[in-house]
Amino acid sequence: MKVSLLQLDIAFGQPEANYATAERVIRLAAAGKPDCLLLPELWTTGYDLTRLGEMADPEGKEALTFIGGLAKEYGINIVAGSTAWQRADGTTNTMFAVNREGQPVLEYSKLHLFRLMDEHLYLQPGASKGLFDLDGISSAGVICYDIRFPEWIRAHMTAGAEVLFAAAEWPLPRLAHWRALLVSRAIENQCYVVACNRAGSDPANVFAGHSMIIDPWGEILCEAGEGEEIITGELDLSKVREARRQIPVFADRRPELYT
Numbered sequence: 001m002k003v004s005l006l007q008l009d010i011a012f013g014q015p016e017a018n019y020a021t022a023e024r025v026i027r028l029a030a031a032g033k034p035d036c037l038l039l040p041e042l043w044t045t046g047y048d049l050t051r052l053g054e055m056a057d058p059e060g061k062e063a064l065t066f067i068g069g070l071a072k073e074y075g076i077n078i079v080a081g082s083t084a085w086q087r088a089d090g091t092t093n094t095m096f097a098v099n100r101e102g103q104p105v106l107e108y109s110k111l112h113l114f115r116l117m118d119e120h121l122y123l124q125p126g127a128s129k130g131l132f133d134l135d136g137i138s139s140a141g142v143i144c145y146d147i148r149f150p151e152w153i154r155a156h157m158t159a160g161a162e163v164l165f166a167a168a169e170w171p172l173p174r175l176a177h178w179r180a181l182l183v184s185r186a187i188e189n190q191c192y193v194v195a196c197n198r199a200g201s202d203p204a205n206v207f208a209g210h211s212m213i214i215d216p217w218g219e220i221l222c223e224a225g226e227g228e229e230i231i232t233g234e235l236d237l238s239k240v241r242e243a244r245r246q247i248p249v250f251a252d253r254r255p256e257l258y259t
């Protein structure tokens with residue numbers, strides 16, 4: 001599977017401008033004929049939390065239609081990072097994915113809200129797993145701060161996932177954490193980690209970029225710099241099976257002792 005990561009800069013609180021950027025960059029990336037694209041977290045609005053309720057997309061319909069249309073036009077899978085969805089009980093930070101026919105295959109709302117960036121004041125947390133199937137590959141999706149919770153990622157891996165897609169707006173001061181956490185999630189779960197961060201800044205943060213693809217042995221296959229960039233890498237799923245065969249971590253677990 002060939003995957004392209006779209007490390008976009010995001011205009012603060014300007015969905016129209018961000019849709020235009022996303023369309024331009026998706027068309028550019030799709031020309032390279034990847035099997036799958038990945039976008040960052042909250043790419044339609046950025047972290048304009050005080051206005052997020054006004055800008056949130058009712059049940060994600062606008063974003064789903066937009067991304068679904070492009071996926072179908074190019075015949076590619078799109079793991080569409082996350083956008084703000086308006087629900088009956090508030091706003092969620094929701095990741096979604098569509099298949100080559102433009103049909104939704106994933107809807108996952110960020111489970112752990114990041115207090116340092118005030119998410120808990122404006123967002124409702126999700127409550128279900130981000131498992132999905134992409135061209136027959138068992139996959140999982142998580143959003144930014146969720147990568148700090150290894151037990152949550154493990155719950156997806158014990159359910160069979162082989163690829164972890166992460167969408168983020170991760171600030172530059174914690175770049176070292178971003179890299180170490182992602183590499184750790186890949187090694188401990190013997191899976192591919194495909195992680196797309198944003199570039200640029202907003203009134204409160206400078207973001208780290210450094211989107212990357214990591215293989216099941218923890219080797220970084222490709223990594224962006226800090227600016228806007230598209231990076232592309234190939235996943236070879238036989239490497240997941242080989243790593244899990246050589247070091248049978250999943251068979252050796254003793255979960256009855258872990259609580």
Ligand SMILES: NC(=O)CCC(=O)C(=O)O
Pocket residue numbers: 041114117143144145146148168169170171174177
């Ligand atoms: N958008 C986020 O969830 C940021 C998470 C983060 O920066 C962290 O250190 O964790």
